Amino acid sequence: MLSTQSHVPGNETSFDVALTRTLVPLKDMSESHLEDLLSHSQAEVIFAGQTLFRAGEYDGQHVYLLHGDVRLEFPEGEAIPVKGRSTLLPLAHQQPRAVSATAETDCSVLRIDSERLDQLLTWSQVSDYLQLIISRQRDLDEDVDWMTTVLRSNLFFKVPPLNVEQIFYRLQPKVVHAGDTVIRQGEIGHCCYFIKEGEAEVHRREEAGWTHLADVGKGRCFGEDALVNDAPRNARVRMLTDGVLMVLDKQDFYHLLRAPEVPTLPLKNLPELRERHAVLVDTRSEEEYSQSHLPQAVNIPLSLLAIKSRMLSEEQEYVCYCDTGRRSRATAHLLRQHGYRAHALDDCPQLFSDPQWANTLETETRYVLKEGKARAEQP
Template identity: 75%
Template structure:
């Protein structure tokens, strides 16, 4: 068999976000997180006869078939065929790979780093949870728009998803006035700012003159370089109008980078947890859940937690799981903040990679929450 080799499509632009938006679980990403994930990524062509991946490989990728036809070959030599866009799920997504995928025709393929995708997905869905909670609070009616813009800032993409809510509590308001210089070029910075109200203008002094760079408004961040390096300010920011800024100190930003601990239970205790009546909660998307889940597990996608958590009971124990541990930990953390008895599975990846669990994960029966417990959904 020819060695695996993928070739960028000549002259192909970055992946069409409209196409990516249909894929699972990419469709659950916010626009900014999806754009960041796809930055620099291009479709690839795999020629007929070449493998997309081999059985037994750990490639750490989500592989999507956009066009063409692929055959999936099992260890016993049996095969099945898939045509492009026939499925919106990643191909045979289990690590190590349980099958070999070989191109029957020339194929267009999208490969994404699974770790990066999962980080972006969890962050995006925790932000969705926060936005929905803010939308319910009348005292924050006027803050919803700028907070939504703030949560799309690239500055926070490295903040652990469990700390997304803490971002708002680390911000300090500062009233500013038209003509006030907030940042001076060349000075050392100790904080950055988000505009809650008002507008500001940005200028840079170079070649003995000031150059106008931009006018910025609510939700926009400036001065963030001070949080990630010790370089002097590279521009001046001056208010065009009266307004309110939200200040984030460097030390508070560093605190945001430290993820909190989440109580977990080990995979070896799963049967005992079931026997004592705990409800298993699959925190993946509905499509991933429908593709196969643990027997008896209900589906509460992290992105819908703000809506579905009201179906839970505070007297019931819940064990959250997903395929990596990120979405399950975030769900358990947020549920515990609401007063529910929730844990996360300690080490999710073996659940989806060890053959011993394969039969367990083939359950496609939908279960729903009824009085806080799992109940088989009637067809």
């Protein structure tokens, strides 16, 4: 479990994880992914009068105001005050920055690398999607626990989110027995292991003899260093009981690191897409959608895709978008795998940064799916 307070070494302040759990879109991440993200993030104090960021900058960060007051200043001279906790969204995070931000009082802020956030957020939501799909398949009841543990393993955080589902196709079962030595210290490894059933013990040979390091059980992974380097194994792993291991070979791991292609449509084709009645699907969170979205776009967050996909029709064309293209590509990929006519919209960041498109976005009207078409939600 996440602790109630977290601290990033070398930074000026700690931050309340319970508070960050409410931020958008961090609130839609699993605990393990959020914990990894926060371990690479910066919490700091900004004193009154200091600048958080300047208009025109490309800083690649999501900046959240945790406490204190900030003033957002547009190049034309207009200024907007923002009080701490008045918004759960990052401050004017589109790149390049459209405004400058200056602390009106002493503030505490959380800085998160936008690229890492986007990758882990998408990974987390695809993982949640698969967990729900797995839980619906009665023939997989006995596998749910270890498969869920695999999806939460930070070993795969660098795997493109589009390949998350492929992890289970690459894992091969191996039956083992009590007393079997699975890994020998000093050998060069070419695979890692997940324990599906059984328990194992880990020992390391030192000058005084074998030292017991740990016992590992169902869902645990060992030998993963072999996937990323050619160094000799640094310990021995021996089975304590009979069991079943799921084996991931190094070459299969390399295949998982290659993102598959997802059919995309250029942003300039938006007028044509509307003419042929394609349904635009905003895959961001409800809060992000409420801030601004394309006219006539329905909101189907990637985090809720397993539930809301039942509203879709295999005869209808769907075009997915988000603010970076990562969540929308993942959504389109998953929909296509299940027989839907889905594409991802290309050049997504331009939707929110290029005035040609940003000035067309809506904020008031929400749209929902009815009989396969986008309809304005009735108040």
